Amino acid sequence: MKIGIVCYPTYGGSGVVATELGIGLAKKGHHVHFISYKRPPRLSTFMENIHLHEVNSMSYPLFEYSPYETALASKLVDVVKYESLDILHVHYAIPHAAVAFMAKQILASQGIRIPVITTLHGTDITLVGADQSFSPVVEFTINNSDGVTAVSRHLAQETYDTFKITNDIRVIYNFIDFNRFRKEDKSHFKMAIAPNGEKILAHTSNFRKVKRVEDVIKIFKQVHAKIPSKLLLIGDGPERIHLENLCRQIGLCSEIRFLGKQDAVEELLAVSDLFILPSQNESFGLAALEAMACEVPVISSNIGGIPEVNITGKTGFTSEVGNVDEMSHNAITLLENEDMLNSFRKNALDHAKTFDIENILPVYEEYYQEVSEKVVA
Numbered sequence: 072m073k074i075g076i077v078c079y080p081t082y083g084g085s086g087v088v089a090t091e092l093g094i095g096l097a098k099k100g101h102h103v104h105f106i107s108y109k110r111p112p113r114l115s116t117f118m119e120n121i122h123l124h125e126v127n128s129m130s131y132p133l134f135e136y137s138p139y140e141t142a143l144a145s146k147l148v149d150v151v152k153y154e155s156l157d158i159l160h161v162h163y164a165i166p167h168a169a170v171a172f173m174a175k176q177i178l179a180s181q182g183i184r185i186p187v188i189t190t191l192h193g194t195d196i197t198l199v200g201a202d203q204s205f206s207p208v209v210e211f212t213i214n215n216s217d218g219v220t221a222v223s224r225h226l227a228q229e230t231y232d233t234f235k236i237t238n239d240i241r242v243i244y245n246f247i248d249f250n251r252f253r254k255e256d257k258s259h260f261k262m263a264i265a266p267n268g269e270k271i272l273a274h275t276s277n278f279r280k281v282k283r284v285e286d287v288i289k290i291f292k293q294v295h296a297k298i299p300s301k302l303l304l305i306g307d308g309p310e311r312i313h314l315e316n317l318c319r320q321i322g323l324c325s326e327i328r329f330l331g332k333q334d335a336v337e338e339l340l341a342v343s344d345l346f347i348l349p350s351q352n353e354s355f356g357l358a359a360l361e362a363m364a365c366e367v368p369v370i371s372s373n374i375g376g377i378p379e380v381n382i383t384g385k386t387g388f389t390s391e392v393g394n395v396d397e398m399s400h401n402a403i404t405l406l407e408n409e410d411m412l413n414s415f416r417k418n419a420l421d422h423a424k425t426f427d428i429e430n431i432l433p434v435y436e437e438y439y440q441e442v443s444e445k446v447v448a
């Protein structure tokens with residue numbers, strides 16, 4: 072098939088899922104056209120069957136805000152028409168589902184039919200999408216997409232609960248590529264980070280408020296008081312300055328390393344003993360799945376879709392959002408009990424395997440087929 076994928080070119084979340092999906096489909100022989108305002112980070116080298124169309128929106132003194140949606144819709148019309156795409160798959164409803172709807176109408180006026188699938192990722196429904204400034208458009212475009220998927224059962228339900236939804240929402244889970252995310256021997260890294268055999272805790276995110284990275288540091292403080300340990304904070308974002316200040320206040324700067332955005336997260340996960348994800352909101356928690364694929368148990372909140380990924384008492388532990396004491400207690404229990412830690416490591420890997428890209432890709436291919444047949448009929 073010729074597939075158009077619209078996504079944010081971001082390091083985390085929906086951008087990564089969209090990019091990995093496109094790469095996986097291209098490897099299976101599909102022609103994948105990415106449409107975004109910048110090259111997604113994981114598309115760094117030439118790959119057969121992959122095409123990238125960057126959206127440039129013209130600036131003009133009249134525009135206080137450049138009309139990106141108009142430029143993206145025009146680009147979609149152009150790419151669908153001249154690359155003869157079979158389907159458009161847009162990731163993150165805002166503004167992509169609305170833009171795809173507009174492009175679809177323009178193409179229809181020219182006699183071209185293009186099926187549109189919208190994948191809901193989380194904040195496009197929860198924090199952002201439910202806001203009155205976006206909700207009428209989000210609701211309309213979900214109901215007027217030819218296919219809609221959500222990345223967890225919880226997100227699908229939350230979408231039904233938040234909006235008046237008349238369309239079916241198919242749950243297609245996020246996935247993991249085990250060719251990349253697997254535990255490898257990186258003992259030289261371990262030596263550099265924890266030269267005295269300290270335990271390594273890790274957290275990856277975009278350092279937005281919703282991730283509650285402050286809780287990660289508070290949990291680490293309690294763990295460190297009992298167990299020689301180091302904390303790796305991977306990623307970057309608006310909360311970083313505040314978090315650096317917190318590390319200074321509690322006097323743990325030399326035990327906590329801010330590593331910034333990293334391309335090879337798997338190499339850091341390979342040397343980690345525990346992953347911490349105390350989010351306020353999380354539709355799935357891809358970062359937790361990446362850790363589990365590298366055999367790292369997860370201490371997390373029990374919000375949103377996280378319990379579908381991190382099975383409490385098996386692959387890690389989940390607690391109420393903000394219950395730093397319980398999360399710290401669970402982390403210490405696991406780190407102090409080597410047998411338990413090892414069995415959780417194995418369980419984490421086993422459960423991660425249910426999200427293997429090899430299983431999820433065919434589900435997307437079948438869904439593309441199903442939606443295309445419905446639109447053409």
Ligand code: GMT
Nearest residue numbers: 083084085192193352353354355356357
């Ligand atoms: O929160 C992020 O990291 C970004 C956000 C996005 O849409 O880019 O992530 C959401 O999508 C991810 C991929 O489907 C999910 O794994 C995250 O749980 C989800 N984030 C939230 O719901 C807060």
